[in-house]
Amino acid sequence: MSAHTDTLPARPHGSPGWIWTLGVAAFAVAWWLVYRQLVPVSEWLTGLLPVERHSHTGEAFAFFFYDVPKVLMLLTLIVFAMGVVRSFFSPEKTRALLSGRREGAGNVMAAGLGVLTPFCSCSAVPLFIGFVSAGVPLGVTFSFLIAAPMVNEVALGLLFGLVGWKVAVTYLGFGLGVAIVAGWVIGRLRLEGWLQEWVRNIHAGGVGEIPSAELTLVDRYRQGIEAVREIVAKVWIWIIVGIAAGALIHGYVPADLMARIMGADAWWSVPAAVLMGIPMYTNAAGVIPIVEALLGKGAALGTVLAFMMSVIALSLPEMIILRKVLTLKLIAVFIGVVGCGILAVGYIFNLIF
16 A cells, blocks of 8 residues: 555654553453443434434434444544555555456455345445455455445344345345356456556555554554555544435435335336436335335335335445446446346346246
């Protein structure tokens, strides 16, 4: 990471490594304790405002007060961890491991990791940034970014309880398929040049003049801290803007209106569902009540699942945050490739069920 070499001294002679390790462990404990209190703190802050808690405005404020610190804390932790990990592996070695003949396997691994991480789309962005900064191929990182919010144990468990195991398993298969194929296609297009310039510099940089094998433990911790200083400083404002937009959508978009528009089983219902889902923002658990309402009003299952996928994989707040990392051209490619996969899933589900 060439940008780090100007601030990383060759050999610090200060505190020994065990003190740094103790400090990192204390930070991790403090991080976890604070993270566990985000929900009650967000409720307390909302309660201080002159608004009804369960009104549209109250829902929007509670969402904002919870998601902003959550995403920023995840970003800080993940970027620090990836900065430390990156000190062990040069970007060239990482790319060699996951590119070329192994790129398809990398897409599968990344999508599988996404299934195990119950992140919403905006929460998955920090790990996406960490992957890119560590030199992981762009297509592989996109496979994770798609799968993490769209296919996780929360979504599968709720679908199992709502419409049965056959639909849940089929959704798992198609969701993973979209994540793997879309990531592979984006990787084949070789669009690394469409990353923002500051991300390209990190993506192409080395770990510094000190060989990786000769770095001390303190060196690695310092690289993690420097990664946080460099990356978080560039994206924090976009995260707040994106979550603010998501909070307004979360609080004010009426589910009844969507149910009336999408209730008909028509050929145009699937693309309409995708277009309606993109401006929204919620996680898999949050969209399930909408899914249940749409199914209860007679909407086709494929149409509803296409809507669900677009809400949690192509949300507008996610695109706002990604704008600091990706150029508009790359965001357009991402939306186009994933959107085509979601359309295919919607139509296939409507034919099968």
